[in-house]
Amino acid sequence: MEFSQIKKVLDIRCSGLFEAEIDRHTIRVLPENWLTVAKVLKADADLTFDSLMCLSGFDLGDSDMLGIACHFYSMDKGHMLEVIIETPKKNPTIPSIANIWRTADWHEREVYDLYGIIFEGHPDLKRILLPDDWEGHPLRKDYVQAETYHGITIKKDKTYWE
Amino acid sequence: MNTKTHIDQSLIKTDEMVLNMGPQHPSTHGVLRLKIHTDGEIVRKIEPIIGYLHRCFEKHCENLGYEQIVPFTDRCDYIASMHMNHGYALALERLMGIELPPRVEYIRVIVGELQRIASHLVALGTFGLDIGAITPFTWMIRDRERVLDLFEYLCGARLLYNYIWVGGVSHDLPEKFIRRTKEFLDYFTPQIDEFDQLLTFNKIFIERTADVGILPPDVAVNYGVTGPSLRGSGVNWDLRKNDSYSVYPDLEFDIPVGTGQMGSVGDCWDRYYVRMLEIRESIRIINQALKAIPAGDVHAAIPKKVRPPKGSVYSRFETARGELGYYIISDGKNIPVRLKMRSPAFCNLSVISEIAEGWMISDIIAILGSLDIVLGEIDR
């Protein structure tokens, strides 16, 4: 199905809960409407997005919003959809879809680890790549590298170069 | 041989024990830590803990130019680095709309399939080593060395090539490359039958891997499992056919799928055998590509400065382990705003907490080996 047809089905099922960007083939959803739209994407007979390909966080750096981008694919219908959800940097929370697509379980943990976005309803939200006592969320654009971690200097000693 | 046994609690007082496997353990494929809650020998719950090789790849990508990122993509999945380069180049070529000369496409297919053979040889060899068979490991690594010899002749490196650039490849094929590849394939094709005789249809191997770690297809799709692990569960899904790219539509090959020949569909033996059959299919593809490769200039389409237009792209590629995805957000400059790599082994590993319950500890080793993970791309 083409993007325009997907948009038509979504207009019928969950009108008003999303905004479509036709030239980029993406839809934007607010965090409070996300669970409803996600359930429609999975369960609807015309859409059947049964596989979540990728869930990535992003920080564009020029505004005070963090966001996630989800890419869905339907294995029997063969169509693709991108969904973007943005949330303010001060208090970032997005509902979790880990119980609908189990792929999202570890991907959301990674976004929490590196960006600090809290996923409500996630079964076990804790850090996955960095140690449990790490401070800060490194992939944010305003992240400042710490000096030491457990007594080990992090920055490279370049005194013997210069 | 189903080991989901029930222990009669009234006779012996048992308690659950937490066993820690890793991060340094000769049987894990990298620095992976498994927290196993066991009841005697039977596993009740497994929790994989990763992050011991987190090398801040995505932070480097936000500070380096697009051309400088290519060697870093090599080092993510170091066993199949040509595929990582190719996936990245594919994503940027889609974003920039670059049209490639046909010679470049055929060269990429040839090195990609050679890399698939080398990667599967490591996967199968170390799987045999985990089960306890040492000879197949030595034979497979010996044959893999010949593939690495070809790569060294081509671009100078044995393991991390930095070969496939955005818009082309770094070196054209040297003069004897095609002849040496044909000689390698003539030597290697009967070797696979020897591997089959030695390991695949070996009674002890079958006893240890058939009916173990069954992965149902709907669970696999829900967890995002792709690649040979998904095809071992009977799902006919390969990005080279279903979402095709490069010159794969012009080449003839089959997609091997697990059929439950020795046990049930989706057990460890099926995943192993799918990889074995994929090696045979790769040989078929390389033979066709060697015949059909045209002449041309491989550097013709390489842009002087990689500056993609404003926008974003998500593109997928079939590596030896599954679906590799690159999500790139660009704002018109030479440095990406965000580059996310969706690695296949990340999702393949997450399914182990679902399928490992009720098996014995030595079966966990077999299941982990059959999923074929590389920690470099999981942790990035």
Next chain:
Amino acid sequence: MELTLLNKFDQDNIIMGKLDELINWSRANSQWYFQFGLACCAIEMMAAAAPRHDLERFGAMPRATPRQSDVMIVAGTVSLKMAERVKRLYEQMADPKYVISMGSCSNSGGPYWQYGYHVLKGVDQIIPVDIYVPGCPPRPEALLQGLLELRKKIREETPLRKTVNE
């Protein structure tokens, strides 16, 4: 010492030498290495142990546990999460122990030196290193040369006497 030993055995079956040399000779020629492969260099270490560049003909056997090994080959990037485990494993090895740092990442941080917030810039920040093998990844022959250099270093030790340097 090898050549002279062989020569002496050809002529006589009694050899005179220093006890220091005998101990050094036996330690140098049977280095059981602790396979501590972390990342890409681990694949080259595996290839060095494989049939083509055989490590066992030099007496180097892979051991899975630190308690039974003499040499620890740190192959690959050490992240900060892994650094404490590296230190603990080093302390679990019995004396005399040596460390070979294989590859640029464990020598000095490697290609991840600039923006790696989670990468240890060189394993010599936490454990003492004897031999550095450069390369990214180093060829198996380079690792072999590293082991031979370690042998030369061991031959010059004085295990029975305490010298000023120790």
